[in-house]
Amino acid sequence: MVQVNENYLKLKAGYLFPEIARRVKAFSEANPDAALIRLGIGDVTEPLPEACRTAMKNAIDAMGTAEGFRGYGPEQGYAWLREAIASHDFQARGCSISAEEIFISDGSKCDSSNILDILGPGNRIAVTDPVYPVYVDSNVMAGHTGPADERGRYGGLTYLPITAENGFSPAIPDEPVDLIYLCFPNNPTGAVAGRGELKAWVDYARAHGSLILFDAAYEAFIQDPELPHSIFEIDGARECAIEFRSFSKNAGFTGTRCALTVVPRGLTGRTAAGEEVELWPLWNRRQSTKFNGVSYPVQRGAEAVYSPEGQAQVNRLVRFYMDNAALIRRELSAAGISVHGGEHAPYVWLRAPEGLDSWDFFDQLLQKAHVVGTPGSGFGAAGEGYFRLSAFNSRANVEEAMQRIRNL
Numbered sequence: 001m002v003q004v005n006e007n008y009l010k011l012k013a014g015y016l017f018p019e020i021a022r023r024v025k026a027f028s029e030a031n032p033d034a035a036l037i038r039l040g041i042g043d044v045t046e047p048l049p050e051a052c053r054t055a056m057k058n059a060i061d062a063m064g065t066a067e068g069f070r071g072y073g074p075e076q077g078y079a080w081l082r083e084a085i086a087s088h089d090f091q092a093r094g095c096s097i098s099a100e101e102i103f104i105s106d107g108s109k110c111d112s113s114n115i116l117d118i119l120g121p122g123n124r125i126a127v128t129d130p131v132y133p134v135y136v137d138s139n140v141m142a143g144h145t146g147p148a149d150e151r152g153r154y155g156g157l158t159y160l161p162i163t164a165e166n167g168f169s170p171a172i173p174d175e176p177v178d179l180i181y182l183c184f185p186n187n188p189t190g191a192v193a194g195r196g197e198l199k200a201w202v203d204y205a206r207a208h209g210s211l212i213l214f215d216a217a218y219e220a221f222i223q224d225p226e227l228p229h230s231i232f233e234i235d236g237a238r239e240c241a242i243e244f245r246s247f248s249k250n251a252g253f254t255g256t257r258c259a260l261t262v263v264p265r266g267l268t269g270r271t272a273a274g275e276e277v278e279l280w281p282l283w284n285r286r287q288s289t290k291f292n293g294v295s296y297p298v299q300r301g302a303e304a305v306y307s308p309e310g311q312a313q314v315n316r317l318v319r320f321y322m323d324n325a326a327l328i329r330r331e332l333s334a335a336g337i338s339v340h341g342g343e344h345a346p347y348v349w350l351r352a353p354e355g356l357d358s359w360d361f362f363d364q365l366l367q368k369a370h371v372v373g374t375p376g377s378g379f380g381a382a383g384e385g386y387f388r389l390s391a392f393n394s395r396a397n398v399e400e401a402m403q404r405i406r407n408l
């Protein structure tokens with residue numbers, strides 16, 4: 001009989017968002033008339049920017065002609081998209097990242113899991129707590145952890161708590177770690193990291209030969225011009241970091257799928273025998289073997305993000321969601337709830353009312369206000385007692401949700 005990957009049996013319950021969906025479905029079936037407002041999963045709600053739609057439609061029309069038809073594209077992505085990204089997102093900010101170092105993909109969730117294919121099994125891994133669950137679960141699946149304890153923490157991982165007490169800033173570990181997951185602006189807490197903080201991580205990684213996996217999926221939501229958008233704005237990061245970015249949240253591509261990973265040339269790891277190996281060729285080989293690229297129309301849509309109209313439309317979308325976030329912050333604060341995040345990120349991170357744990361508050365909001373959020377404990381043990389609300393929804397729904405929460 002076929003053998004299974006038993007690492008999957010170590011995973012705690014369901015993946016957070018399917019578990020929420022399961023509870024919401026059960027509630028909706030029992031209460032078919034309840035008008036639910038979903039501020040749980042960070043999925044965008046506003047239409048795709050017109051510049052992107054036009055570019056996608058034109059690309060589809062071109063595919064309907066003999067001259068414009070395209071089959072398999074380059075596994076790394078089309079050069080014109082990689083060049084636009086390198087120039088607008090990196091070189092314009094002073095980061096020396098070239099088009100060749102950018103790999104187009106169908107999502108940061110996939111990339112941040114798939115990257116483990118090119119890394120060995122013996123790395124000591126550090127994650128924040130709370131954390132985007134994909135970083136942890138993908139390591140569990142790959143067999144890089146022991147079993148979970150009663151708080152849901154996996155053996156072998158180094159957890160770096162981020163709570164109100166430390167200003168949501170993870171402390172540099174006091175033990176050597178090889179692989180470090182950082183996400184700024186942070187999912188789920190909405191916290192940001194300044195240059196000094198990122199520099200301390202880059203210095204640590206260079207001193208210890210560690211690799212930073214930097215998730216910048218929410219960089220477009222940064223409002224303060226002083227805050228770095230990329231780890232590559234920090235000197236020395238090319239020697240120790242890989243960065244993930246996405247078109248999902250800024251340009252509304254959660255349904256169309258387009259993202260990118262930056263792997264600098266010259267960035268290295270080691271074999272068990274101590275030989276230095278460059279990571280770029282390994283990732284290039286991995287993508288060439290296991291991935292056939294993002295569809296041509298979607299890449300044309302992503303390219304249009306960098307046109308002047310595309311930039312204006314994306315900025316409007318970001319402004320729209322950030323106004324939602326400001327509204328959520330304002331209303332919850334007025335209701336006496338302590339709020340964090342939501343100033344440079346589309347997530348507001350709040351304290352569940354006294355006496356309620358994260359899932360209690362989830363159930364209360366669902367049952368009494370018909371509002372769906374995300375329990376903080378689903379992101380890690382240190383998220384217990386916290387709760388995340390996403391700013392991705394229509395203005396009318398956010399206003400209505402806040403009204404219902406106020407009335408609780």
Ligand code: MLT
Nearest residue numbers: 040041042043109187248
């Ligand atoms: C979230 O709600 O945390 C996001 O949807 C995560 C993701 O983009 O996969």
